[in-house]
Structure formats: structure tokens, C-alpha cells
Amino acid sequence: MVPLRIAFIFLLVALSTVVHVVPLLAVAVIKAVLPIDRLRKASNPLLTGIAESWIGINSWIVSRFFKTRFEVQHDGVLQRDGHYLVLANHQSWVDIIVLQKVFNRRIPLLRFFLKRQLFWVPLLGLAWWALDFPFMGRHTPKQIARRPELAGRDIETTRRACEKFREIPVSIMNFVEGTRFTPAKHAKQGSPYRHLLKPKSGGVAFVLDAMGQGLHAILDITIAYPAGQPSLMDxxxxxxxxxxxxVRQRAIPEDLLGGDYKNDRAFRIRFQHWINGLWQEKDQDLGALLGGTLDAVADD
Incomplete structure (x- = not known):
């Protein structure tokens, strides 16, 4: 029965993907060739609506055919027309499905910074391109040491993406650890956190610098799987x-806006200290969620 179930679920998801990606690409192509900027901007709500419908169908599949129980706690009022920076821990591809199910049509469409190689994923890569998801090089420290200009390319990609995001309601998603948590990575890093990898603060700093006062708040998301870290197949x-x-809704620290993360060492240390503080609290929250001991926070 399990193989039949898996085949059926994948068939439903594939059908939903085709049904939504085809019109999404059609609108994106029309948007690209429109000669007037005002008309191009007017197509953004249509693209977003198609993407939200796609996510909505996938979330319905999860609710209808899976027994997974979702327990969500948050301490603020969410706005569909807001501008959010969304930070989260990262354990599995399941995280993305969880985030989309929890937040679809409650906040603006989540837009992720993706590895450049993901552009070549059939259908999905083109869909992400149509929705203006930024594709990043994600170069290793050794590659950047040999070719320093590579670091500048990702900074420029972030800047261009944020210029587009200023014009529309948006939720900019950042998995701050930069990769999925595994015990092997945790040990290799010598991470000071029990349940998390070390946070990478550069991407967060560049988004805050590029968006400036255009962001309303930070949504600090902690995702826990009490039965164990799952795979997508699970x-x-x-x-x-x-x-x-x-979900903890946080104000953006005023003293962290307008700094030069790349060239100002004192500012960089201050920014990293702030991120490390968030991660320390997140590590405690994650431990409490896994152990069932977190006190409930206010729900709107």
C-alpha cells in the first residue's frame, strides 16, 4: 500500500505543478516583453496569485492525505501586505513545505535565495525564475579566496533582488545556517549550539542593508520535529x-541598519553578536519544542 500511496501523492503534486507552472510561465514571458514598467508591475499580483494557488493545493494534499499534526505558536499579528525578513533553522526539505503551509496567504509569498544549480530543476527552476527568486552562487571560502570577485557577485544578486522586492509585499526567506543540519556537519563545525549549526550572518546583513526601512519586521521561525528529523519521503x-x-516576531534593531558589514569590522562583530544571540535563544526554544516543555506564546 505504501508504494501506491507514494505514487498517488506524487501524481497529484505533479498535476498541480503542471497546471500552475504553465500559466505562471506564460504570464512571466508576457511580463518580460511588456514595454511599460507600470504594466510589468501590474502583472506581479497575478504571478503571486498563481503561486499561492499552487501552494494552497499542495497544502490541501498534506491536510487531506497526511496525518501530520501541525502545532503553531506565534506572538504577533501577521500582515498579508507586509515586508518581512524570515529567518529559520533548516533540517530538511520538509521545512519548505511546512513554511508554505503555515504562512500561505497569511503573509506575502515566501521568496527564497536558491543555489544557482536549482535553476535547472525541471519546471520548478523556471517557476522560481518567474517569481523572481534570486539564484546565488554559494561559493566555498576556498573558491572566494582564489577569486574574491565571486563574493561580490552574490552581494550584487542580493542587491538587485531587494530592489525588486521594495515594490511588492514580500517575505524574504533566509535559512541562516546555510545548509541542512546533520550530526556530521554539527560535529565538523564544533557548533556551540546543541540543536543548530553556526549561523551565517552575511546574507541577513546584506538584506537589511539593501531593504533598509522597507522591512516591517523579522519573523524568527523555529521548526521542530519531535519524532526525529524527517526526509521528504518520510x-x-x-x-x-x-x-x-x-514564530517570534521581532523588531529590526535600528543600530544594525545602514552599516557596512563587508568593510566595517566593528559593525560586523556587532551584527554577528546579535545573530548569535538570536541563535542561542532559538537553540533553547528548539530544545523546549522537542521536549514538549515550551510555554505557549500569544496567538493572534
Whole structure:
């Protein structure tokens, strides 16, 4: 029965993908050739609406065919027309499905910074391009040491993306650890956190610098899987009994706006200290969620 279930779920998702990606690409192509900027901007709500419908169908599949229980706690009022920077821990591809299910049509469409190689994923890569998801090089420190200009390319990509995001309601998604958590990566890093990898603050700093006062708030998301870190196949096979999600809405520190993260060492240290403080609290929250001991926070 499990193989049949998996095949059926993948068929539903594939059908939903085709049904939504084809019109999404059609609108994106029309947008690209429109000669007037005002008309191009007018197509953005249509693109967003198609993407939200796509996510909505996928979320319905999760609710209808999976027994997974979603427990969500948050301490603020969410706005569909807001401008958010969304920070989260990262354990699995399931994280993205969780985030989309929890936040679809409650905040603006989540837009992720993606590895450049993901552009070549059939259908999905083109869909992400149509929705203005930024594609990043994600170069290793050794590559950047040999070719310093590579670091500048990702900074420029971030800047261009944020210029577009100023004009539309947006939720800019950043998995601050930069990669999915595994015990091996945790040990290799010598991470000071029990449940998390070390945070990478550069991308967050560049977004705050580029967006400036255009962001309303930070949504600090902690995702926990009490039954263990799942794979995407675990979710499809209905082997994920529970997901815990904690949302802390945070004000953007005024003293961290307008600094030069790349060239100002004192500012960079101050910014990293702030991120490390968030991660320390997140590590404690994650431990409490996994242990079922977190006190409830206010729900709107």
C-alpha cells in the first residue's frame, strides 16, 4: 500500500505543478516583453496569485492525505501586505513545505535565495525564475579566496533582488545556517549550539542593508520535529506524526541598519553578536519544542 500511496501523492503534486507552472510561465514571458514598467508591475499580483494557488493545493494534499499534526505558536499579528525578513533553522526539505503551509496567504509569498544549480530543476527552476527568486552562487571560502570577485557577485544578486522586492509585499526567506543540519556537519563545525549549526550572518546583513526601512519586521521561525528529523519521503509516506512551529516576531534593531558589514569590522562583530544571540535563544526554544516543555506564546 505504501508504494501506491507514494505514487498517488506524487501524481497529484505533479498535476498541480503542471497546471500552475504553465500559466505562471506564460504570464512571466508576457511580463518580460511588456514595454511599460507600470504594466510589468501590474502583472506581479497575478504571478503571486498563481503561486499561492499552487501552494494552497499542495497544502490541501498534506491536510487531506497526511496525518501530520501541525502545532503553531506565534506572538504577533501577521500582515498579508507586509515586508518581512524570515529567518529559520533548516533540517530538511520538509521545512519548505511546512513554511508554505503555515504562512500561505497569511503573509506575502515566501521568496527564497536558491543555489544557482536549482535553476535547472525541471519546471520548478523556471517557476522560481518567474517569481523572481534570486539564484546565488554559494561559493566555498576556498573558491572566494582564489577569486574574491565571486563574493561580490552574490552581494550584487542580493542587491538587485531587494530592489525588486521594495515594490511588492514580500517575505524574504533566509535559512541562516546555510545548509541542512546533520550530526556530521554539527560535529565538523564544533557548533556551540546543541540543536543548530553556526549561523551565517552575511546574507541577513546584506538584506537589511539593501531593504533598509522597507522591512516591517523579522519573523524568527523555529521548526521542530519531535519524532526525529524527517526526509521528504518520510512526509510523503506519512511517517511524520507532528511538526512544531514557533514564530517570534521581532523588531529590526535600528543600530544594525545602514552599516557596512563587508568593510566595517566593528559593525560586523556587532551584527554577528546579535545573530548569535538570536541563535542561542532559538537553540533553547528548539530544545523546549522537542521536549514538549515550551510555554505557549500569544496567538493572534
Amino acid at each position: 512526509l510523503v509516506a506519512d511517517r511524520v506524526p507532528e511538526v512544531q512551529v514557533l
